[in-house]
Amino acid sequence: MLRLFALFFAALLFTAPVPVLAQQAQPFTPDQKAALTQLVREVLVSNPEILIEAMNALEAKQQADAGKAAQAAIAANRKAIFDDGVSYVAGNPQGDVTIVEFFDYRCGYCKQVQPSLMTLLKEDGKVRLVLKEMPVLGPESVIAARAAVAALEQDKGAKYLAFHNGMMEFRGQITEAEIFRLAGEAKLDVAKLKTDMAAPKTEQILRANLALADMLGIQGTPGFVIGDRLVPGAVPLDTLRQLVKEARG
Structure with a gap:
């Protein structure tokens, strides 16, 4: 599970827009990607509460989105x-x-x-x-x-x-x-x-x-x-x- 999240966050970093990457001009090298993946993994292992916070935030967002969609459907029907x-x-x-x-x-x-x-x-x-x-x-x-x-x-x-x-x-x-x-x-x-x-x-x-x-x-x-x-x-x-x-x- 941690590896999946580490890869997920690493992927976000690799595909992030220019401002997030501090104006990175060139694509990351394989070694840089490996280092970033390891860094993300270490952060998540040391701070597993980050995963809980992220999942809670995602659940709250999904519930809010579902509530808005339901209200729209109720109004329309x-x-x-x-x-x-x-x-x-x-x-x-x-x-x-x-x-x-x-x-x-x-x-x-x-x-x-x-x-x-x-x-x-x-x-x-x-x-x-x-x-x-x-x-x-x-x-x-x-x-x-x-x-x-x-x-x-x-x-x-x-x-x-x-x-x-x-x-x-x-x-x-x-x-x-x-x-x-x-x-x-x-x-x-x-x-x-x-x-x-x-x-x-x-x-x-x-x-x-x-x-x-x-x-x-x-x-x-x-x-x-x-x-x-x-x-x-x-x-x-x-x-x-x-x-x-x-x-x-």
Whole structure:
């Protein structure tokens, strides 16, 4: 690892612009390059904290760049994110702060954050929660996502949330049989559900969700959009409260 960094810094020196090299007029000779490489190596071996500082600075820059890119993507896709006309909206449909969750029904972290989201909706009557299926964890994830989207076709989506919560609260392997059992428990017409799962509209909604997640730079589930911020991971309830407060402010 140190050798790689030494060579990296040496390469920077060899290709640096004229001011950095103090007006060096001629290319370095092989002996000069070897001496510089050895010098860089000795500096890094003697001061390994330089590597940590450099990596931390790089990580901070990458995070800042990703944040700016996400903000730009959110601004450019606001309607698709917050009001696409097809995603289920929980909480207060006229709320002053919207949380958008991209999730997978087989995602343990999504299941972990689910109680916090439901608690937040009960605590704060002005929060609007938009749920977007993002099946990325295998065939069962796709089946569960198709079933959830298809549930929106029954009773104007009135049974969606019970079905959604049932799948989120389920522990163990969520097989196709379990998905349809949970659909029955949510009082859904399972035969109609299976038909609607195969409809082109269902496929279009899921493809749109995945494409939107890609544009936003969401690389895993859960992923949240709160206000103009992209928030990855299963954030705790207190953090959700704070993010809502900041978005509201």
